[in-house]
Amino acid sequence: MKKPAVILLTAAILVSGAAVYAANTLDGDSLISKSYITNTFLPDVEKQVSQRIEEKTEDTYQSALTDLNQKHSTYLALAGGEQSYASSFTDLRFKKGDVVTLTAGSGGMLLAGSASLSYTGGAVVDVTAGQTVASGGSLSQRHRYLAGENTTASITITSDTAVLDVEGYYSTMLSTSVDYNALADALFEMGLFQGSGTAYGSGYDLEVPSTRIMGVVMFLRLIGEEQAALSSTAVNPFADTPAWCDRYVAYAFEKGYTNGVGENAAGQLLFAPDRQISANEYMTLILRALGYTDSGTAPDFTWDTAVSKSVSYGVLTSGEQAMLSQSSFLRAQVVYLSYFSLNASMKNGGVLLDRTVASSGLGRSEFERIMSGVKVPRL
Structure with missing residues (x-):
């Protein structure tokens, strides 16, 4: 916009100057030469005009910048912290008690888990439902909310x-x-945990219950024996397992890690792969890996006492036992137990990580490097 303004102003001055030049030339007494107008007068005028426009533009810019900074400071004060910006919907993982503050014009959509909404000022619109929502309510999953x-x-x-x-x-x-x-x-970086293929939240699906087959696969990764399972030639004795997990359950049965859930009317052994796994069932796998037994004449534990016995053996804390008894056993809890069991003491000495390192073939230093960066305290 600056250049056209300079041209117009310069043209106007040129016309005026030309008129003066013409008038004086007719009288035979030229006060201003053509070369002066072309080489001195016009360049100087253009320079002055450009300078004035620069000054006015700078004034406008600084005024707009001050206004934007004031608004930004107001937003920061309202939000109570430093702001981030997402140009399009970006999925982020959060934990219980985290608070995400949206300013006017910003939006949110809950993809997994649960959350409550509160606001001050105008209104929040549930764009998906086409209506405003009251402060203090819960968010509906996969509904887009917009701060007014x-x-x-x-x-x-x-x-x-x-x-x-x-x-x-x-x-x-x-x-x-x-x-x-x-x-x-951390478990993902160590190669001991994988997502479920869900397209959001890193595919972790920590908000959903874990099934028995998920539990066995996670367990085999945890002890470093997934590759051994996949290359196993053991016979799968279970009649109800899908093809994708055939090697996992065959190997786990052969190693004595799992026994299934019993037989059907036809006498076929069943695994119940899609049934939700319980905390006791998962801790049964962990205790077996640590060298404890739930069979024979003098078992160390039974499957239904696995959690309480884990406290006795120092594998779990009393706080973790309380957590498991008060909340649903989701993939989040499977991750928690798996991670902290790596440093659990084996019955006959050492810790589970020793077994994981020996079985997986990965370097211990890499495991320890990753774990050193985790600052999550135990319950």
Whole structure:
């Protein structure tokens, strides 16, 4: 816009100057030569015009910048912390008690877990349902929420973990709750945990229950024997397992890690792969890996006392036992037990990590490097 203005102003001055030049030439007494106008007068005028426009533009810019900075400072004060910006919906993982604050025009969509909504100012719109929502209610999964004008909306995570899509300006205030997400990240980096293929939240699916087959696969990875299972030629004795997990269950049965759930009317052995696994069932696998037995004439534990016996053996804390008794046993809890069991003492000496390293063939230093970066305290 600056260049056209310079041209117009210069043209106007040129016309005026030309008129003066013409008038004086007719009188035979030229006060201004053509070369002076071309080489001196016009360049100087253009320079002055450009300078004036620069000054006016700078004034306008500084005024707009000051206004934007004031608004930004207001948003920061309302949000209570430094803001981030997502140009399009971006999924992020959170834990219980985390608060995500959205400023006017920003949006959120809960993909997994649960969360509550509160706001001050105007309104929050459930774009999916086409209506405003009351402050203090719960978010509906896969509904897009938009903070209206002059509105500051806060989304508080109420489940152990959650996946939230955010768009626009937002800030976060993190809680001190158990960070299952960090534990999952560490296990993933160590190659001991994989996602379920879900397209959001790193595919972790920490918000859903774990099945018996998921538990066995996770367990075999944890003790470093997944590759041994996949290359196993053991016979699968179970009649109800899908083809993709055939090698896992055949190997686990041969090694005595799992016995199934009994027989059907036809006398076929069943595994119940899709049945939800319990904390006692998963801790049964962990205790077996640590060298404890639940069979014979003098067993160390039984499957239904695995959690309580784990406390006795120092594998679990009383706080972890309380957590397992008070909450649903989800993939988040499987991750928690798996991670902290790596440093659990074996019955005959050493820790489980020793077995994992020996079986997997991976370097211990790499495991320890990853674990040293995890700052999640035990319950």
